[in-house]
Amino acid sequence: MFEQEMELEKKSSSILPLLLMVTLIVGIAGLALYFVLWSRTEITAAEVNPILQTAIERLGPATTHFSSGQVEDQIPLDPRYRLLEKEGYLKIGKAEKGETPISLTASGQAWLTDIPGVKEKKLDNGNVEYTIPLAQRKIVQIGKVTMLSPMKASVDYSWRWETTKAGDLFDAAGPAVKAFNTWERSTLIDKFGAAFYHAGPTNTTLLLAKRDKGWEITRE
16 A cells, blocks of 8 residues: 555656646746737728728817897907908997807808818807807827737827818917907917817827727727
8 A cells, every 4th residue: 555655756757847847838838829910910000090090080170150130249259250350251230239240251251162071050049159260180100010919009199280271260379369468368269179280290109999890999
């Protein structure tokens, strides 16, 4: 009985190193396969481009808006209306009974006609609300693409604004906006769409993750 136990113990001690060796080989093979898969899942700038284009299109353009008709008395006092009036695009009448008449001039109508994507909406009170595209983001360059894992990548790219005539007018560094005081310029930027549309390109980094349907932008 003792001899049988010794023999069993000898067999167990000889099998253990073999199992360890097999485990090590499997681990190394798995790691090698991981890096092979990694190298085969690289995403190119050409593949990134349509993903970025779709994301930018979803953001839509920067816009501003204003109304014509009988507008609440205080609204025409904001710098947005005064900017358009200075350019000769709006005529602002005298306030009566809490309302101010505002109408498009011929120049204003021609100006809107030259801007693609302007939307007009007639309100229940008879006023017309105009939504005007100012600028749209455009990709300048797709830079470094870094694989973080076989299923994730980071992409460096740059974009700039492509303006409409309205965007040129609402450029925060332009003469029309700079003619206002500091508080009014801040109001135009914070509330009414003005921005530094003619500044240099903006550098951005985003993350991509590989899903069932392909590569997608992710926040993780």
